[in-house]
Amino acid sequence: QIWIVDFGSQYTQLITRKSRELGYSSEIITVKKAREFFKEGKRPNALVLSGGPQSVFEDDTNYDFVFDNKDLPILGVCYGMQLMGKYFGGVVEKGTIGEYGHAKIHLLNGFKMDGVPDEVNVWMSHSDHISKLPKDFDLVMESANGLVSAIEHKERPMMGLQFHPEVEHSEHGKDILNHFFKDVAKLEKDWDATEMLEEAKDLVRGIEKSKVLCAFSGGVDSLVAAQLSHEVIGDNLYCFFVDHGLLRPQDYNHIEILKEKTNLNIEVIDVKDEFMANLKGKSDPEDKRKAIGKTFIDVFEKKVKEYQDSHDINFEYLLQGTLYPDVIESISPHEEDGKSVTIKSHHNVGGLPERMNLKLLEPLRYLFKDEVRKMGEELGLEHGWVHRHPFPGPGIGIRVLGELTETRIAQVQQSDQILFEELHANNLYQSTWQALTVLLPVKTVGVKGDGRAYEEVICLRMVNSSDGMTATWTDMPHAFLSRVSSRITNEVKGITRVVYDITSKPPGTIEWE
Numbered sequence: 001q002i003w004i005v006d007f008g009s010q011y012t013q014l015i016t017r018k019s020r021e022l023g024y025s026s027e028i029i030t031v032k033k034a035r036e037f038f039k040e041g042k043r044p045n046a047l048v049l050s051g052g053p054q055s056v057f058e059d060d061t062n063y064d065f066v067f068d069n070k071d072l073p074i075l076g077v078c079y080g081m082q083l084m085g086k087y088f089g090g091v092v093e094k095g096t097i098g099e100y101g102h103a104k105i106h107l108l109n110g111f112k113m114d115g116v117p118d119e120v121n122v123w124m125s126h127s128d129h130i131s132k133l134p135k136d137f138d139l140v141m142e143s144a145n146g147l148v149s150a151i152e153h154k155e156r157p158m159m160g161l162q163f164h165p166e167v168e169h170s171e172h173g174k175d176i177l178n179h180f181f182k183d184v185a186k187l188e189k190d191w192d193a194t195e196m197l198e199e200a201k202d203l204v205r206g207i208e209k210s211k212v213l214c215a216f217s218g219g220v221d222s223l224v225a226a227q228l229s230h231e232v233i234g235d236n237l238y239c240f241f242v243d244h245g246l247l248r249p250q251d252y253n254h255i256e257i258l259k260e261k262t263n264l265n266i267e268v269i270d271v272k273d274e275f276m277a278n279l280k281g282k283s284d285p286e287d288k289r290k291a292i293g294k295t296f297i298d299v300f301e302k303k304v305k306e307y308q309d310s311h312d313i314n315f316e317y318l319l320q321g322t323l324y325p326d327v328i329e330s331i332s333p334h335e336e337d338g339k340s341v342t343i344k345s346h347h348n349v350g351g352l353p354e355r356m357n358l359k360l361l362e363p364l365r366y367l368f369k370d371e372v373r374k375m376g377e378e379l380g381l382e383h384g385w386v387h388r389h390p391f392p393g394p395g396i397g398i399r400v401l402g403e404l405t406e407t408r409i410a411q412v413q414q415s416d417q418i419l420f421e422e423l424h425a426n427n428l429y430q431s432t433w434q435a436l437t438v439l440l441p442v443k444t445v446g447v448k449g450d451g452r453a454y455e456e457v458i459c460l461r462m463v464n465s466s467d468g469m470t471a472t473w474t475d476m477p478h479a480f481l482s483r484v485s486s487r488i489t490n491e492v493k494g495i496t497r498v499v500y501d502i503t504s505k506p507p508g509t510i511e512w513e
């Protein structure tokens with residue numbers, strides 16, 4: 001396995017993803033962890049030192065514990081290369097102008113890399129640079145500005161890159177990384193869907209006799225986590241699906257299909273009334289979110305206790321579909337003080353394990369979303385199930401703006417149904433990352449038949465994104481938007497107007513509440 005030592009670059013996760021796409025398993029670790037592991041005598045197959053916001057002029061940490069390992073393949077990216085340069089007696093110069101954004105670089109001195117042309121466009125983000133080559137290193141690539149872009153050690157399996165091969169903007173970045181893994185480090189491939197699945201199952205093995213509980217939403221993560229766990233522990237896995245009444249028709253359908261077509265033990269718990277009672281009179285978004293989150297936990301705990309008593313069983317574990325980006329220890333300087341502003345209180349089942357005295361089972365904790373999808377297919381789950389759009393825990397509770405009523409919930413359920421029927425009919429479901437309808441609490445004047453109407457507005461929102469952190473609105477075909485609009489105004493009672501949200505995130509968030 002490759003260890004990627006994180007110096008806080010915003011791109012570190014991408015190095016992991018790219019290495020895995022190339023077939024090499026990798027994991028992100030902090031400098032502190034790396035130091036501990038080396039002390040304990042552990043070594044990776046190769047080590048990558050990431051970029052970071054620091055400057056070697058401010059960092060007097062001793063990295064001998066890394067560089068003293070003569071046979072260890074090491075790749076230094078950006079800041080990582082400067083550390084390497086400094087250690088091996090090169091000169092790093094403080095930048096005055098720096099290089100940010102695209103830069104042309106070229107291969108020098110007869111060096112070749114598979115699939116990489118002599119000149120490529122790459123992504124730079126640095127101000128310091130190496131002005132004198134470290135001892136025993138060759139200059140492999142140089143930028144059009146004459147700055148050192150890539151170096152390789154003459155004897156040891158070491159390489160330094162001043163640019164970021166891991167970002168999409170770097171042409172042939174993946175080929176350049178592959179050159180390091182394949183030709184410099186001489187690694188054997190050890191990562192594919194089968195391997196991934198086996199490692200995930202390993203996290204479940206050993207507890208075959210225990211009863212495991214899963215808060216099952218039917219979304220990609222909980223479905224894959226449940227299916228792979230089921231292959232290990234069988235019917236000791238119990239999936240509880242909470243029907244809080246804030247779901248879309250497609251979600252109810254999906255659960256029915258999963259109950260019929262998978263061998264999972266899915267228990268639907270109907271708690272619609274409890275949710276409506278606890279949301280009564282609440283119109284502020286945060287009040288609603290908190291009420292939904294709290295009610296979820298309270299009813300889940302209560303129903304599970306009842307189930308345990310009536311079935312005479314005792315759950316020991318809680319299965320969760322937690323993904324890698326949520327567990328990586330971050331050393332981002334912005335988060336060092338542990339304070340970040342709450343934009344929205346996200347609803348999840350946090351807090352449940354302690355309250356219910358359950359141990360956590362997180363078989364997807366080392367995986368990225370696209371890997372989970374791949375693994376789902378490996379498990380034989382249908383393509384449509386593992387490529388579903390994300391859907392938030394609080395459901396349409398945060399898509400009916402203001403206070404929830406049965407009528408208003410039904411309006412969003414109907415408009416959502418129309419939107420998705422049209423997305424599927426026009427083969428557009430996969431052209432957008434997420435799609436939703438929101439009921440706005442405003443009345444506008446319209447004309448229906450021959451009369452005046454004074455009714456409410458449905459807003460359509462479709463966005464593209466890779467992880468929901470940032471997003472751009474999706475440019476859908478006008479004929480499609482027009483058809484959805486006309487169907488909603490004709491078919492959903494109380495709606496005279498449909499608008500399309502053309503806000504990116506930031507500044508807008510994806511959901512309206």
Ligand code: XMP
Pocket residue numbers: 344345346347348390391392393394434468469505508509510511512
């Ligand atoms: P925002 O609105 O924050 O949404 O831009 C980003 C992504 O997260 C989803 N979302 C949630 N998911 N619990 C969830 O499980 C929540 O409370 C929640 N709020 C937003 C949202 O649908 C989008 O995909």
